Amino acid sequence: MTTFRLAVRNCLRHRTRSCITICAIAFGCTAIIFVGGFFEDLLYKMRESYIKGQTGHLQIYRQGFFEKGRAAPFDYLIEDPGQITQLIRELPDVASVARRLSFSALLSTGDTTISCLAQGIEPDQEPTVVLTESDRGRRDRPLLDGSVIEAGAPLQATAPFTAVLGRGLAGAIAATPGTPLILVSHTTGGAINALDLTVQGIFFTSSKVFDDHVLRLPLGTAQQLLQTSAVDSLVIVLHRTETTPRVKEQLLRLFQDRGLPLELKTWEDLSDFYVKTRDLFGRMFSVLKLVIAIIVVLSIYNTMNMAVLERTTEIGTMMALGVKRRGILWLFLCEGAALGAMGGLVGIGLGTATTLGAHLIGIPMPPPPGATMEWMSQPMIIPSVLIFAFCLSVVTAMLSSWHPAYRASRLEIAEALRHV
């Protein structure tokens, strides 16, 4: 207790030197807090836009679909999705359940024909956003709420023979809202069937690959084209992403209890790209933390070494007055810790202020890898990162004080007292 007070006073002795050390630590903490908040925001936005725009939180298929469905998609359809849809909607965490029927098809304007991935969807169950004028400044905002209609109107169940096209796909066949299209595909029975559709709107998501290939049409129309009443997947959107594992458990239990031949995937299973990006950022963040730990170690080491050298006589005096060697060790460790703690506290203040400022103003960012939309970064303040930054400062400060403190505690008293 008294040792700590003495340590703090000793730190305040060389104001300039301590200030520089504290600033070095504080800037390190600020960098950690800001970058941590930046990554978290980026990952959050990527995740939420993937979930709302494409994968949902959970997808349910007929057992075997994921493994073998690619070769024979029509062998793994959910024939009677009504009952299970109803059961899932009753779960409290579930916001919506949308049925989908995806198939590959040929899309033609008469002049040009290309292949595409068609998705029959339930328009009122799939999160979709229409871009408004005020959204244009903050393009990431609508993305968090679903796929974005950038021209025309969203799909409507009441207009069966319409479709919305991904931005890239529409570009490839020069389609705009109102363009007539022909969609050709196999029926589930193996025959060829075709439909006349009108382009209702153009959409984009956070994934360029998705926007380059996907056409969406009302589920009923798709079923009519394929001559089936089945769907291939149920896409579940939850109120909160954190509840995904819990809902997964509930659903698996439901399948087992009812003997339903279904399987499910979470958004994490489906968005490999997000998971890899998260791991990459995690690694980058660790490197940053390491670099900052090294800066803290070096600056504290230097400061403490100088302190020990300057205060040799003082150390000798304290030992002569009965302070034991470990008392001296402890005193200098405390001084290091005090510097670390002050740096950490200043860093938390500075980091929070910077991050909060950036959050309020927003930093315009170019599209992340694999995406097309510019976005606005709003770094978040993450309590665990604040705590981490503080602990990092104190712990590394103590570690780097260890050697100077040890040397101080090993001084020969008589020599230290003769020292001038």
Add this chain to the structure above:
Amino acid sequence: MTTRESVLEIVQVTKQYRVGSSPVFALRGVSLSVSRGEFLAIAGPSGSGKTTLLNLVGGIEQPSSGAVRLNGVELQHLSGDVLADVRARHTGFVFQSFNLLPVLTALENVEFPLLTHRLSSEQRRRQAQEALDRVGLLSHAAHKPMELSGGQRQRVAIARAIVTRPAIVLADEPTANLDQATGAQILQLMRNLNRALGTTCVFSTHDHNILRLAERLVHLSDGVIVDAP
């Protein structure tokens, strides 16, 4: 007077340093006995071994041979931590350049040696105030060493040396950094405290002017005790 028990017993002590490969003898067989309440001066020219002798008595250094018995405890066998306890309990130190801790106030400096004692903080404070009062500096309790004159600093240091009520106070050239008059006052203060508290005091000096205040005088020359020149 002859029945006074001895506080300090030095028996055939030598101290040898190595400078490079050649040995240097700082003390070459010193024996000395100091009784409780004595006020003893060690005189001698520079390099005669005064500091070394006081360091051995203070448990700051260990003799190369011989024995140092302080308050019945043989110091030469003790480990560092035990010696630290002996110093904290039985020994007070006054240094040539005062050696106050600059971040502490006068009162806190006096209190410092008590931190290793098991005392309540009020008790520590009271004892420190009492010691500071004895050297006449209670009014300067809140001053930092930087804000005190040399004489005042040494008085604070003396208060710090007596605050634990030690068996012996060791003062290595306590007046060497002070002018004549102040030095004499400091030594007079030590003498008064020695009388009032009965604290044994051993100090070293090569200043003949203050030697007259000593109750007993030991001359050291080239590491041995000699008869007065």
